[in-house]
Amino acid sequence: MNRGPLIFFGILLTFATAWCGLVLVPHQQLGDLAPNVSEETGQSFPQARPGDAAQGARLYVSLGCVACHTQQVRPEDGGGDIARGWGSRRSVARDYLYDRPLQLGSQRLAPDLANYGERLGTNPPPYLHLYNPRAITAGSYCAANPFFFTLRAVTGAPAVDALRLPKGFEVASGWELVPTAEADQLMAYLRSLRFSVALPEAALKLVEENK
Amino acid sequence: MSQTGTIAKKDALAAHPPAPPWAELDASCQLPVLYFLLSGLAWLLVGTLLQFEAGIRLLCPDWCAVCPAMTYGRLVPAAENALVYGFASQMGLGIGLWLLVRLGRTPLVASGLIAAGNVLWNLALTVGILAILLGDGTGHAGLEMPAYSQWMLLAAYMFVGIWGVQTWAHHTSGPYYASQWFLLGAMFWFPWLLTTAQLVVVTFPGRGVLPAITGAWFAGGIQHLWLTPLALAAIYYFIPVITGRPLRNYHLAVVAFWSLALFGGWSGPARLIGGPVPAWIVSAGIVATVLLLIPVTIVALNTGPVLGSRLGQVCENQVLRFLAVAVFCFVLVSLGNALNALRFRAAVTHLSLNEWARGFAYFHGFVALTFLGAAYHVVPRLMRRDWPAPRLVSVHFWFTIVGLALVVIPAAVDGLRQGNELNDAAVPAVKIFDQLRSVFGWRVLGLALMSAGNLAFLTNFGWLLIRCWTPGIRSAVALFIDQSGKSVTAR
Incomplete structure (x- = not known):
């Protein structure tokens, strides 16, 4: 191999195959993917996030929650995600139409959150976990985020949304911890994480409850 | 002077006569x-x-x-x-x-x-x-x-x-040497990779999962078309030059280069396995990751026999030690990556600490050790002076190797448990994650050792520079003090 131009041409060509195959063709294939409108209910899925949840998504990205929490449900033959109750079907490309940037994740040091909103149901959102995960799960190594809460003196009746702190985490009496607007946005985002809607390319699977 | 003489002599041995300047x-x-x-x-x-x-x-x-x-x-x-x-x-x-x-x-x-x-x-x-x-x-x-x-x-x-x-x-x-092909390739691929990724992922992101697909292509490219060819360029130069023996089966190196160029570019999407992307994209990534064993095998065939025949020198030579461990990590991790790209293995190891450990070993074991070893060879030649503290080189080497083992081995082993238990819905998630703590403990210890090793290298480097520049600084000061006007050469 002693011809410079030949080496150069080969270097461009080999690279171009992968560039066409993995950049151009996927854009061709998925570039015009649109939300699915259900024939039965007439509802469109997925839907863009409302303002507060979209703001929360930015906080989620900024804090790097994706370093431990994935947002993807693998198919039944490719892992135990569905059996574990992390989703009622595998995640598909259409689920992420409004996710930008994508938070798929590459490490599972903590539970998957793709369907966290579904799991949460009508329960109150996990403000306490956001404040200090150890207040709920002893031994958790998840980061505490006290900067999302304001410590203030109780004036009159305690605030409705003040944290109810367990033993060992209390603040001084006469004081209360109140979530900031950012904490509310983050919770709105977590609540919006759900894709338990059947799609033509991914039917829902019935899952036994695993507790 | 004697140190400079040693280096010049070594260079003369490595080169073909007449020695270039x-x-x-x-x-x-x-x-x-x-x-x-x-x-x-x-x-x-x-x-x-x-x-x-x-x-x-x-x-x-x-x-x-x-x-x-x-x-x-x-x-x-x-x-x-x-x-x-x-x-x-x-x-x-x-x-x-x-x-x-x-x-x-x-x-x-x-x-x-x-x-x-x-x-x-x-x-x-x-x-x-x-x-x-x-x-x-x-x-x-x-x-x-x-x-x-x-x-x-x-x-x-x-x-x-x-x-x-x-x-x-x-x-x-x-003719062009293998190192030169790898360098030219890397120097072209990197700006192309970064420009595309910047445009399609960050600046004008496509809809839905498109940035993830381009991102995976980019990550595979940075690993196999940027860092790997840069490291292989060093390996293909330093091993024959330091051992004084030609690489074995050198005619195969050209196959290693072109197969790396082709499959390296396609290998990225293997990291999206199980993810929400079209199956053919992941399959292409898996095939390419497995086929990357071709260049890996050739690198082993090129360098392995040379290193094996000079085992004594490998153990003693400050540079060869780093490179030998780097080649070992390259082969081992590539094997692990190819095996765990297969769908039945990926179901267990994907997203687990096992996968993380392989990435860490590839970077800190293969890429980093290659460059560090090469730097130990290059700097004394640039400065025309040997390392002031050879013992610190050994400290660096052993701290790095032990640190690397402490980080990688527990994570690779416990990652298998983590992956298996995550697939078993009967094991509560909290318990699985809680058990990872011991891995983090080893990781912190290992990284502390590796940081100390790197500090040893920086100390040696700083010391070398001070020694080289001291005569210049001294003479400048002397010139300033006695104002004698004599011409003083700094070097």
């Missing part, structure tokens, strides 16, 4: 190469310390919790970017430029501009890392630095790439 060639690239190596080393220390701090945050999550800049989720991408763009890219470029000069027997073109590119590069990177820590990261996996800093990085690269390729083209002696 090494001193002149080295002088032509001294400034930029030295800049790249020194700033690369500094970023290695920064990156390892950020990884160390991230490990601490897992062990003591409540410590420093009021400071969001020190949260785990920001430390991890900050560390990765510091290591890939700060350490590996800069060290690789520094050593690559030196190799282009040596192998082409031609002085470096526009070394002043390349040095300026280095300054801009470090500026871009500092801005990018600070932005991640302060919460302005993009959130795109592998491309966390904000667009403004990435474009700056690309501009800085152009200074290096354009004049680097010019130097490559000025090559004056005989």
Whole structure:
């Protein structure tokens, strides 16, 4: 191999195959993917996030929650995600139409959150976990985020949304911890994480409850 | 003088007679190469310390919790970017430029501009890392630095790439060596990778999962078309030069190069296995990851017999030790990656610490050890002076190896348990994650050792520079004091 131009041409060509195959063709294939409108209910899925949840998504990205929490449900033959109750079907490309940037994740040091909103149901959102995960799960190594809460003196009746702190985490009496607007946005985002809607390319699977 | 003499003699042995003017060639690239190596080393220390701090945050999550800049989720991408763009890219470029000069027997073109590119590069990177820590990261996996800093990085690269390729083209002696193919490839692929990823992922992101697909292609490209060829260029030069033996089966090296060029570009999407992307994309990635065993096998066939036949020298030589462990890690991790790309294995190991451990071993074991070993060879030649503290080189080597083992082995082993238990719905998730703590403990210990090793290298480096520059500084001071007006040569 002693011809410079030949080496150069080969270097461009080999690279171009992968560039066409993995950049151009996927854009061709998925570039015009649109939300699915259900024939039965007439509802469109997925839907863009409302303002507060979209703001929360930015906080989620900024804090790097994706370093431990994935947002993807693998198919039944490719892992135990569905059996574990992390989703009622595998995640598909259409689920992420409004996710930008994508938070798929590459490490599972903590539970998957793709369907966290579904799991949460009508329960109150996990403000306490956001404040200090150890207040709920002893031994958790998840980061505490006290900067999302304001410590203030109780004036009159305690605030409705003040944290109810367990033993060992209390603040001084006469004081209360109140979530900031950012904490509310983050919770709105977590609540919006759900894709338990059947799609033509991914039917829902019935899952036994695993507790 | 005697030290300089030893180095000149070694060089003369390594070269074909008549010996080219090494001193002149080295002088032509001294400034930029030295800049790249020194700033690369500094970023290695920064990156390892950020990884160390991230490990601490897992062990003591409540410590420093009021400071969001020190949260785990920001430390991890900050560390990765510091290591890939700060350490590996800069060290690789520094050593690559030196190799282009040596192998082409031609002085470096526009070394002043390349040095300026280095300054801009470090500026871009500092801005990018600070932005991640302060919460302005993009959130795109592998491309966390904000667009403004990435474009700056690309501009800085152009200074290096354009004049680097010019130097490559000025090559004056005989056929091109394997190292030169790898360097040319890397220098072309990197700007193409970064420009595409910047445009399609960060600046004008496509809909839905498209940025993830391009991001995976980019991550595979950075690994196999940027860091790997830079490291292999060094391996293909230093092993035969230091052992004094030609590489075995050298005619196969050309196959290694072209198969790496082809399959390296396609290998990225294997990391999306099980993800929400079309199956054919993942399948292409899996096939390419398995086929990457072709260049890996050839690298083993080229270098293995040479290293094996000089085992005594490998154990004693400061540079060869690093390179031998690097080749070992390269082969082992590539085997592991090929095996775990297969769907039935990926169902267990994907997203687990086992996968993380392989990535860590590839970077810190293969890429980093290659560049560190190469730097131990290059710097004394650039400065015409041996390392002032050879013992610190051994300290660096052993601290790094032991640290690497402490980080990688527990994570690889426990990652298998983690993956298996996550697939078993009967095991509560809390219990699975809780058991990972011991791995984090080993990780912190290992990273502390590795940081100490890197500090030993920096100390040695600083000491060498001070020794080299002391006569110059002294004579300048003497000149200033007695004002005698005698002409004093600094070197």
